[in-house]
Amino acid sequence: MSYQVLARKWRPRSFDTLVGQEHVVRALTHALEQRRLHHAYLFTGTRGVGKTTIARILAKALNCETGITAAPCGLCGSCLEIDAGRFVDLIEVDAATNTRVDEMRQLLENATYAPTRGRFKVYVIDEVHMLSTSAFNAMLKTLEEPPEHIKFILATTDPQKIPVTVLSRCLQFNLKQMPMPHIVGHLEGILGKEAVPFEAAALRHLAKAAAGSMRDALSLLDQAIAHGAGKVEEEAVRDMLGTVGDDHLYALLDALAAQDVGAMLAVADAMNARTLSFEAALQEFAVLLHRIALQQMAPAAISDDAERARLAPHAEAFDPEFLQLAYQIAIHAREDLPLAPDEYTGFSMALLRLHAFRPEQSAAGAAGGGGQVPARSRAAPPAVTPATTASPQPVEQAGARRATSQAAKRPAPAAMPAQREMAPVAAEPAGGVDWRGLIDAMQINGMVRELAQHCELIESNAGSFNLRLTSTHKHLFNPALKDKLQNELQSHFGRPVRVNIEIGEVSTATPAQKNREEQRARHEQAVAALEQDGFVQNVIDMFDATLNESSVKPL
8 A cells, every 4th residue: 555645644634633723613613503604715824734624624514414513423425535535516626727717617607506415515726816817806706695505615825915805705714823832742643643753852843844834844754754764863853954953052052151262163163064054053043042031031931841941041141131132143144144255154253243242251251262362351331320419429439439349249269260270280180180170270162161061070080080961961972072072181181091971960060050150159249249339329229229130240
């Protein structure tokens, strides 16, 4: 027996199995139950959202041998023949190939005859907007006052091209694009019935690529099953679609948060090596920035718990103002990509722009993990600069207060990174190694540093380092990066060192987590210092102001 594609095999055959068009199903169900049947229906919507499917279900509901019903039996002769496409009183017309007035007139002449097999003769005219003006004019009278045994069901992807005289004679239903969760849930059900193993993340990629079309999603699913030799796995689907995976996007965010230009460019190089679309990358990056902004401003808008957990660290790492700026940079960079010398140059320039516009970077951060430190450093603006005050103070006194406030924001000497770096310089690979300090002492950067910082040191001895990489950052692991980290350790200690990396849940804080905790503590210390500053308190009291904590940057 020949293979039947999934889009045809699993086409909904009743209103109960229809996905994502509840508003249309509700209206048609009530109309059928109350026998309030119109003579002409118009279904509009993009491709693959169920226009023709609903038309066939409606034809079954009108011609089922059990009577006019919103739940056709699917077992009688009429239902089976409609499902098989051989019901004589269901006439499906492709308006794209039957556009002329002569063909429409012939169709309307045949409409006067009573149905042969069913209760109603149903005309389904697909892509009706393709009809010529003369053809539309020819059908107007019949469409307005057809014989009682005739029902017209029109379908189109472009209702703007249909004359208003036709629109006014039809009940119009606008079909929505399929939401991603609906598509994913439908694909999961089909794969379960087909006994095909799959990964949930792979289905999300297929649903995103389908862009709201269930038929496209099923066609892509057919392709994914063939590509994966009977399995639907995330990596294989990403390769098939040529999409930019979330791993690359989150790696860009990690590098941007760490102010590591080398790591950002390393991601661009990896994408270029796989010939991924930089335009699609900028589009997906803008979408990700939007999701992070939602996580900050309206967390309830993100319903997926796994997505919320993955976005949470990035929502804490970036200011809302910078996210807005980064979003603008991403969408404008995508628009300017055709003007760039080549796509790689345009994409990498967008990454440099994202780094350059990070607010109030320190000199080390501006260097970008190995770049040149700008000769002129930017001074941070004062927290508050009121134009006038009720009781002006001497300049020296106000300056002293600001200096005291800035001094309070500085971390204690014991926490300075420079002193941390000195401790492990001479350390040999043995138990009790300060892994975080060792990373700083080796002065590695780029993706190798990202890999090291998200690893926990499990055990070390004279010749090996056993590390565990957090499962949320498993995208950082690949043999090439592990070999580079191993070479850096060998160069640092001057002897052969072996690195072993496993992926799992860490039991202690990784260097990256410790860095975030330190940054958070320094921010809280700076906020507390400002809140206790007399000058700031006077301004708050005088102007009934509030301190915007997100704008406070520790020195």
